[in-house]
Amino acid sequence: MAEPRVSSIDGKLAEEFAAPSHVDEVKEKMATFARRHAEAGRRVVLITSGGTKVPLESRTVRFLDNFSSGKRGASSAEYFLDAGYAVIFLHRHRSLHPYSRTFSAVNMLDTLQFNAGEVVVNQQVLPNIAKVLKRYREVTDGKLLLPVDFNTLSEYLHLLKAAAQALSTIGSKAMFYLAAAVSDFYIPASEMPEHKIQSSNGPLQLTMNMVPKILSPLVKDWAPKAFVISFKLETDASILLEKARRALDTYRHQVVVANVLDSRRGYVMVVTPTSQDEVVLSKEDAKNEVEIEERIVTNLTAAHDHFITQQAG
Ligand code: PMT
Numbered sequence: 001m002a003e004p005r006v007s008s009i010d011g012k013l014a015e016e017f018a019a020p021s022h023v024d025e026v027k028e029k030m031a032t033f034a035r036r037h038a039e040a041g042r043r044v045v046l047i048t049s050g051g052t053k054v055p056l057e058s059r060t061v062r063f064l065d066n067f068s069s070g071k072r073g074a075s076s077a078e079y080f081l082d083a084g085y086a087v088i089f090l091h092r093h094r095s096l097h098p099y100s101r102t103f104s105a106v107n108m109l110d111t112l113q114f115n116a117g118e119v120v121v122n123q124q125v126l127p128n129i130a131k132v133l134k135r136y137r138e139v140t141d142g143k144l145l146l147p148v149d150f151n152t153l154s155e156y157l158h159l160l161k162a163a164a165q166a167l168s169t170i171g172s173k174a175m176f177y178l179a180a181a182v183s184d185f186y187i188p189a190s191e192m193p194e195h196k197i198q199s200s201n202g203p204l205q206l207t208m209n210m211v212p213k214i215l216s217p218l219v220k221d222w223a224p225k226a227f228v229i230s231f232k233l234e235t236d237a238s239i240l241l242e243k244a245r246r247a248l249d250t251y252r253h254q255v256v257v258a259n260v261l262d263s264r265r266g267y268v269m270v271v272t273p274t275s276q277d278e279v280v281l282s283k284e285d286a287k288n289e290v291e292i293e294e295r296i297v298t299n300l301t302a303a304h305d306h307f308i309t310q311q312a313g
Helices: 008-016 023-039 071-082 129-141 153-173 215-222 237-251 283-287 292-312
Strands: 044-049 086-092 112-115 118-121 145-150 174-178 227-234 255-260 267-272 275-280
Touching: 008 153, 008 215, 023 044, 023 086, 023 145, 023 153, 044 071, 044 153, 071 086, 071 174, 071 292, 086 153, 145 153, 153 174, 153 215, 153 292, 174 292, 215 227, 215 237, 227 237, 227 292, 237 255, 237 267, 255 292, 267 292, 275 292
Parallel strands: 044 086, 044 174, 086 145, 174 227, 227 255
Antiparallel strands: 112 118, 255 267, 267 275
């Protein structure tokens, strides 16, 4: 019997990135979740969300992080749920979460008050709480949302691989929506100092290795039938489209959502091998609190429909 294909990235993952101890357990949970929903006629989207933490010492005092709040992933999860998808939400620990994200800036104690000795919610401070809570309960009672958290780059890489393998059983019904901001650089465990780097040694110079592009084995080996969307973030708008096209060319997946750091809440480009759609929020949209993720999700669920029909034909 032929051995399953092992890419060089698989080897690198095993050698240089410590797998979290619960990875097999989480993989089983994700596989069960995907199977159950696919059998019920639902599609399943795996959303990655938030930044990754890259340690500089093995007994970590310091690490490199990035700007990502997780807002894109958390709000998109809600719109995918509204569109009838089941959602695996692979997110950075303590980044924004679907539903509770709306209240992330509020101090919990300011939302509560005493009423005849009982603690009750002050709905003036949380005007949408009843609506949000109702939807959250529907989603959790229906077991439609599976949150899985990660902290470090290593955890992210291993859990994404596990998710891809878990979802491979449902073929084209699976969508990958890779909105996390993943570090491109890391220090291999073998080169990392064990103890806290001493400032008494003078200025710090770091040499970091390149993180393997996980998109490559995901598309080719781990979930080859799935509908895959990567994101491309730049700060220079003039190179964005070219970079998105190059990513599609290199990885051969279906869609790149391209965005610029400063304008990402109001403008993105949805790029496929044959098209490019601008998704823009108008001033009117902003006034009505429309979120760009709602438009992105509408665009992508239609593209996923089309993809599934093509695969079946
Ligand atoms: O969280 P918010 O504050 O709401 O911000 C949202 C966002 C700007 C983070 C999001 O919209 C976004 O653009 N996410 C991707 C940012 C990013 O990492 O871009 P990139 O060009 O470095 O990576 C491109 C793609 O390659 C990503 O989809 C990533 O999943 C994938 N990748 C990256 C590194 C790596 N080692 N392997 C990968 O497969």
